[in-house]
Amino acid sequence: MQSPRRNAEGRPLGTCDPSSSGSPAHGGGSRFEFQSLLSSRVPGADPISARLRSSESPVHRRGSFPLAGAGSPQTLPPQLPEEDRIDLNPSFLGIALRSLLAIDLWLSKKLGVCAGESSSWGSMRPLMKLLEISGHGIPWLLGTLYCLSRSDSWAGREVLMNLLFALLLDLLLVSLIKGLVRRRRPAHNQMDMFFTVSVDKYSFPSGHTTRAALVSRFILNHLVLAIPLRVLVVLWAFILGLSRVMLGRHNVTDVAFGFFLGYMQYSIVDYCWLSPHTAPVLFLLWNQP
Numbered sequence: 660m661q662s663p664r665r666n667a668e669g670r671p672l673g674t675c676d677p678s679s680s681g682s683p684a685h686g687g688g689s690r691f692e693f694q695s696l697l698s699s700r701v702p703g704a705d706p707i708s709a710r711l712r713s714s715e716s717p718v719h720r721r722g723s724f725p726l727a728g729a730g731s732p733q734t735l736p737p738q739l740p741e742e743d744r745i746d747l748n749p750s751f752l753g754i755a756l757r758s759l760l761a762i763d764l765w766l767s768k769k770l771g772v773c774a775g776e777s778s779s780w781g782s783m784r785p786l787m788k789l790l791e792i793s794g795h796g797i798p799w800l801l802g803t804l805y806c807l808s809r810s811d812s813w814a815g816r817e818v819l820m821n822l823l824f825a826l827l828l829d830l831l832l833v834s835l836i837k838g839l840v841r842r843r844r845p846a847h848n849q850m851d852m853f854f855t856v857s858v859d860k861y862s863f864p865s866g867h868t869t870r871a872a873l874v875s876r877f878i879l880n881h882l883v884l885a886i887p888l889r890v891l892v893v894l895w896a897f898i899l900g901l902s903r904v905m906l907g908r909h910n911v912t913d914v915a916f917g918f919f920l921g922y923m924q925y926s927i928v929d930y931c932w933l934s935p936h937t938a939p940v941l942f943l944l945w946n947q948p
């Protein structure tokens with residue numbers, strides 16, 4: 660009887676090694692994402708257990724799909740029996756999602772022209788980082804608190820109180836979604852951001868983009884501004900979103916969803932608008948000496 664073929668590390672072919680999953684930490688972020696989307700990470704993908712699983716249920720049959728090791732011939736199990744190959748039929752939605760992810764990763768890498776000093780637009784990196792600070796949560800929170808403390812009109816206080824509520828809601832929702840989705844930042848990103856918290860190692864959705872969309876919609880609805888200034892606010896939000904991809908911080912879908920989420924967050928704030936009538940305690944508390 661022939662002994663099983665082994666890879667360079669002496670591991671039998673067709674077995675999964677979690678330590679070589681291709682995570683960004685191992686220098687292969689995009690491959691990890693593909694693997695997690697393509698398979699449900701079935702342990703011990705050897706041909707015998709794959710065949711056993713395939714006879715258990717159609718779900719498992721799909722789970723044992725050899726694409727789990729796509730792109731890495733070392734982890735591909737030997738040929739599956741004919742009947743298994745016929746049933747390995749990914750759904751239309753699965754194919755569409757995989758294609759979208761592939762386009763997203765490809766486009767994000769192409770647009771990440773300021774990801775490093777040596778990148779093609781590396782000289783623009785300081786400007787992009789300045790934009791990054793303009794959309795950071797800390798300046799927005801501190802600025803709003805400062806203006807609140809200086810405000811001497813009820814109307815001004817009401818608007819600022821709601822802006823503060825909007826910023827806090829944004830931080831909460833983005834942290835929740837980042838913690839749930841846990842999508843790694845692109846492999847080409849340099850993690851040199853100013854003041855991050857633990858969930859900021861994840862990239863979906865872009866917090867800067869949600870804030871830009873939320874704040875710009877808030878400003879356009881509550882500040883009386885001349886047309887050129889209104890255009891500037893919209894441009895700022897758009898360029899800030901784009902700069903997240905150019906800096907290599909995010910994939911395009913993180914930013915696209917960020918715009919959508921920020922836009923929707925404003926609708927929530929508008930719906931729950933805090934006023935001396937709806938939240939009298941809050942306004943009285945703020946006015947205590």
Ligand SMILES: CC(C)=CCC/C(C)=C/COP(=O)(O)O
Nearest residue numbers: 796797854855859865866867868
């Ligand atoms: C802790 C506070 C108050 C803000 C964190 C701001 C921050 C670093 C967000 C991450 O943004 P991206 O998701 O766009 O990278």
